[in-house]
Amino acid sequence: MSTATTAPPSPATTGPTSSVARDTYTVFARAMRMSLRNPAWLVISLMQPVLYIVLFGPLLEPLSSQLGSGNAYQLFVPGILVQLGIFGALFVGFGLIAEYRAGVIESQRVTPASRTALLLGRVMRDVVVLLVQGTLLVLVSIPLGLRAPVLGVVLTLVVIALLGAAFASVSYALALTLKSEDAFAPLLNAVVLPVLLLSGILLPMTLAPGWLQAVSDVNPLKHVVEGARSFFDGDYGSSTAWWGAGLTVAMGLLGWWFGVRRFRQESS
Amino acid sequence: MIHARGLARTFRKKKQEVHAVVGVDLDVEAGEIVGFLGPNGAGKTTTLRMLTTLLAPTAGTATVAGCDLVTDPVGVRRRIGYVSQSGATYPDARAGEEVVDHARLYGISTAEATARGKQLFRELDLDGLWERQPKSMSGGQRRRLDIAVGLVHVPGLVFLDEPTTGLDPQARANLWQHIRGLREERGTTVFLTTHYLDEADALCDRILVIDAGRIVAEGTPDALKSQVGGDVLTVTVERAETAGRVAALMAALPGAEVPQVLDTRVVGRAPQGGAALMRLVRELDAAGIPVAGIESRRPSLDDVFLDLTGRSLRESGGPGGPGAPAAPAGRAAAEQPQEMAR
Numbered sequence: 001m002s003t004a005t006t007a008p009p010s011p012a013t014t015g016p017t018s019s020v021a022r023d024t025y026t027v028f029a030r031a032m033r034m035s036l037r038n039p040a041w042l043v044i045s046l047m048q049p050v051l052y053i054v055l056f057g058p059l060l061e062p063l064s065s066q067l068g069s070g071n072a073y074q075l076f077v078p079g080i081l082v083q084l085g086i087f088g089a090l091f092v093g094f095g096l097i098a099e100y101r102a103g104v105i106e107s108q109r110v111t112p113a114s115r116t117a118l119l120l121g122r123v124m125r126d127v128v129v130l131l132v133q134g135t136l137l138v139l140v141s142i143p144l145g146l147r148a149p150v151l152g153v154v155l156t157l158v159v160i161a162l163l164g165a166a167f168a169s170v171s172y173a174l175a176l177t178l179k180s181e182d183a184f185a186p187l188l189n190a191v192v193l194p195v196l197l198l199s200g201i202l203l204p205m206t207l208a209p210g211w212l213q214a215v216s217d218v219n220p221l222k223h224v225v226e227g228a229r230s231f232f233d234g235d236y237g238s239s240t241a242w243w244g245a246g247l248t249v250a251m252g253l254l255g256w257w258f259g260v261r262r263f264r265q266e267s268s
Numbered sequence: 269m270i271h272a273r274g275l276a277r278t279f280r281k282k283k284q285e286v287h288a289v290v291g292v293d294l295d296v297e298a299g300e301i302v303g304f305l306g307p308n309g310a311g312k313t314t315t316l317r318m319l320t321t322l323l324a325p326t327a328g329t330a331t332v333a334g335c336d337l338v339t340d341p342v343g344v345r346r347r348i349g350y351v352s353q354s355g356a357t358y359p360d361a362r363a364g365e366e367v368v369d370h371a372r373l374y375g376i377s378t379a380e381a382t383a384r385g386k387q388l389f390r391e392l393d394l395d396g397l398w399e400r401q402p403k404s405m406s407g408g409q410r411r412r413l414d415i416a417v418g419l420v421h422v423p424g425l426v427f428l429d430e431p432t433t434g435l436d437p438q439a440r441a442n443l444w445q446h447i448r449g450l451r452e453e454r455g456t457t458v459f460l461t462t463h464y465l466d467e468a469d470a471l472c473d474r475i476l477v478i479d480a481g482r483i484v485a486e487g488t489p490d491a492l493k494s495q496v497g498g499d500v501l502t503v504t505v506e507r508a509e510t511a512g513r514v515a516a517l518m519a520a521l522p523g524a525e526v527p528q529v530l531d532t533r534v535v536g537r538a539p540q541g542g543a544a545l546m547r548l549v550r551e552l553d554a555a556g557i558p559v560a561g562i563e564s565r566r567p568s569l570d571d572v573f574l575d576l577t578g579r580s581l582r583e584s585g586g587p588g589g590p591g592a593p594a595a596p597a598g599r600a601a602a603e604q605p606q607e608m609a610r
Binding site: 110 | 320321322323324345348350352354356357358360372373375414418
């Protein structure tokens with residue numbers, strides 16, 4: 001190389017310190033900073049769970065005896081938490097498409113950063129956001145009449161975090177494949193509505209006629225919701241509770257595998 | 269710095285194979301500024317994306333900055349910078365943070381990244397824009413910010429994909445200065461793609477011309493131009509009916525090609541344009557043909573491109589306008605993978 005008068009030290013001095021953990025933190029911190037800096041996003045994402053509790057919860061109160069639960073919120077809050085975990089996370093891909101269009105993804109992919117870190121950092125941001133939303137949701141429900149054991153709530157939040165991570169990974173992988181809101185939005189809409197209706201999130205599936213119950217049995221998310229409700233009832237030993245948790249772990253692994261595979265592929 | 273042999277990329281689209289890059293051999297030495305010139309869809313971006321590890325080649329081998337493209341992509345990534353056409357920064361982020369975050373992905377500490385970033389901002393005339401959001405910067409500033417991002421880890425080799433597309437003439441000229449500065453001040457090797465002839469001409473030591481996925485010519489701008497076989501002579505006559513006689517005179521010049529007659533204009537080529545011009549002037553005068561204008565000019569790179577491919581680079585796609593009407597079918601097919609790749 002010719003004479004370099006003002007050239008700073010060569011890149012070799014930066015060394016092999018770049019690790020998955022470090023890269024993940026860099027990507028996470030950047031994503032988090034961007035999110036926090038967007039006040040509209042901040043208000044909307046914190047208001048949404050509150051609105052559900054305040055504007056929909058009271059409708060369930062007169063029904064609670066019919067639903068076989070002494071407390072409508074004990075039934076409703078776990079459902080809304082699961083909904084938050086799935087649907088909040090599924091939409092994170094839109095942000096990735098915007099980043100892709102700005103060239104940010106490409107420019108990160110020409111760095112030596114681990115491909116896994118590029119995904120993991122973003123997913124971690126989504127999980128942190130989800131946990132803040134979920135905690136807020138639980139806190140808001142307490143004055144309205146939620147009574148649930150702390151351990152049950154914590155276990156449910158762990159399940160929700162895992163679920164959110166799975167669905168965020170899938171969302172990013174799909175966004176990276178489709179690269180266009182016009183293709184991504186209809187796909188999400190096609191998936192979200194049937195999954196929501198068949199999960200018993202809003203009302204328990206025990207109210208449904210037999211055929212509908214049978215169909216919803218195939219939906220793993222229904223079992224996750226029922227598992228979360230068991231946790232909220234303090235029923236830690238029940239098979240319902242651990243079926244839900246087990247299925248969440250399975251979905252977590254599957255979603256993670258899908259996301260990492262896509263992020264490791266070339267970016268065509 | 270770059271040694272590629274038979275580099276090729278085939279895309280599959282609906283069970284059809286699209287050969288975006290058919291087999292590219294190229295060598296770039298340290299300290300060179302090399303231009304990769306070709307119309308939209310010729311395979312420039314696909315080749316660049318292969319050389320920067322973003323796309324795996326379907327055939328061929330390459331060493332980039334001393335590392336094998338296929339077996340050591342991380343080594344390549346450590347040593348190169350890439351400034352893509354679509355930019356490198358998020359519109360809502362802060363300019364300085366984008367540079368620092370990028371540097372951190374190379375394992376550079378925040379403190380060192382900030383120092384290097386600020387120095388790059390000074391060198392690239394971005395002083396005072398550290399806290400600015402890219403969305404509120406001008407096109408030229410944003411492009412220079414992209415370059416700062418691509419250089420913060422001090423790569424020995426930097427790839428610039430269409431660096432001046434979409435910029436106004438002043439911003440382009442300014443960016444050229446900065447690109448020259450990369451080599452002069454930092455000793456960086458620059459590999460850039462462009463479909464602007466004047467850019468390739470003004471900036472590059474050497475040019476590779478790519479068309480339909482193949483390199484069709486290479487050399488210095490001057491060498492390429494001298495390949496064209498002479499300077500371009502243009503005579504404009506006052507009355508169109510005399511144009512035929514002018515054409516006959518021009519064709520009779522030593523080494524001349526058969527000229528074209530376009531109404532009152534006669535355009536031909538002859539070696540040593542100055543001498544040919546003098547002789548033509550004398551003959552026109554002797555024949556008593558009234559002439560409105562006469563000129564001889566060195567061939568442009570557009571003439572080179574026309575000569576090599578049979579069509580003008582100007583016709584085959586302006587900035588950001590894919591699918592130009594002048595494109596023949598083969599080129600339109602080559603366009604698709606580029607679109608897919610985005």
